[in-house]
Amino acid sequence: MSQPMIILYDVPSNIPQPWAPNIWRTVEETLHAIGAPPTSVKNDGRPVFSLPVVVDPIRSPQAPIVLSNANNIAEYLEVTYPGQYIFPSAILPSERFAARQVFPEGSRALQALFVHYIQEIFTKPLLPIMVPLSHQRLPERSQSHFLSGTTPSYLSVPPEREQAWRAVQEQFDFLANILDKNSGTDGDGVVAMGHELTYADFAIVSVLIWIEKVAPHDGWVRIRQWNGGRWGKLWERCKSCMDVF
Numbered sequence: 001m002s003q004p005m006i007i008l009y010d011v012p013s014n015i016p017q018p019w020a021p022n023i024w025r026t027v028e029e030t031l032h033a034i035g036a037p038p039t040s041v042k043n044d045g046r047p048v049f050s051l052p053v054v055v056d057p058i059r060s061p062q063a064p065i066v067l068s069n070a071n072n073i074a075e076y077l078e079v080t081y082p083g084q085y086i087f088p089s090a091i092l093p094s095e096r097f098a099a100r101q102v103f104p105e106g107s108r109a110l111q112a113l114f115v116h117y118i119q120e121i122f123t124k125p126l127l128p129i130m131v132p133l134s135h136q137r138l139p140e141r142s143q144s145h146f147l148s149g150t151t152p153s154y155l156s157v158p159p160e161r162e163q164a165w166r167a168v169q170e171q172f173d174f175l176a177n178i179l180d181k182n183s184g185t186d187g188d189g190v191v192a193m194g195h196e197l198t199y200a201d202f203a204i205v206s207v208l209i210w211i212e213k214v215a216p217h218d219g220w221v222r223i224r225q226w227n228g229g230r231w232g233k234l235w236e237r238c239k240s241c242m243d244v245f
Contacts, residue, residue: 004057004064009034035066056080070206071115074199078103102199111200114192118203122175125167126207133214161218169226175204176227190233197237204231205238 009030031049038047054073057064059080067073078101103111180189187194191201208231212220224232 004061006058007055009053010051036068039068075103104198107198111198114200115203122171123207125171129164130210130214137214165222172226176230190230190237201234201238205234208235
């Protein structure tokens with residue numbers, strides 16, 4: 001009998017790697033069926049279901065843990081499997097490898113606040129650019145449900161597109177100025193908490209991966225050159241954590 005594996009439910013696309021999650025109606029039935037909790041609630045009280053979701057049957061195969069929201073998943077894995085990466089495979093049993101903490105002691109609250117800023121403020125100017133491009137990466141059956149059946153249009157007029165990218169750059173400039181405070185004796189000036197990678201860095205790099213996968217020529221080419229190349233440096237620091245198993 002094979003060993004239980006952690007199962008990841010993620011957004012399907014024509015990109016052979018994980019990318020930024022989106023919400024669309026076709027996932028709701030599946031997530032209901034596996035008992036996934038909603039990620040949020042709409043103003044009218046209706047639940048919102050989004051990806052990623054994980055199902056962990058390792059400790060209790062008959063009553064597996066089901067989690068939604070990437071932040072909750074990261075915290076759960078670190079608390080439940082401290083000092084281990086769990087790499088599920090369709091062929092091999094789950095394997096455990098030594099891992100460094102991404103939530104150092106006493107940092108959980110501050111990192112949660114930082115991640116909230118990344119998700120709710122930092123990425124907002126990206127949405128008019130990235131949402132239409134992300135729509136093109138979805139399977140056809142999912143495109144029909146994207147944004148309640150509407151098809152978002154890309155900013156095809158060059159002046160509008162450049163103006164949108166300037167708004168994005170303002171957010172990157174602001175964040176770069178904050179992270180520069182970790183230079184010198186306080187850190188290497190690249191990662192969010194001084195010297196070691198933490199979940200806060202993964203929150204930034206998840207945005208960079210989204211851009212690199214969906215807008216490699218119009219987006220990533222620009223951003224990797226901004227702020228003295230610091231975003232490319234952060235990408236390289238996190239590269240060893242980007243492998244897909």
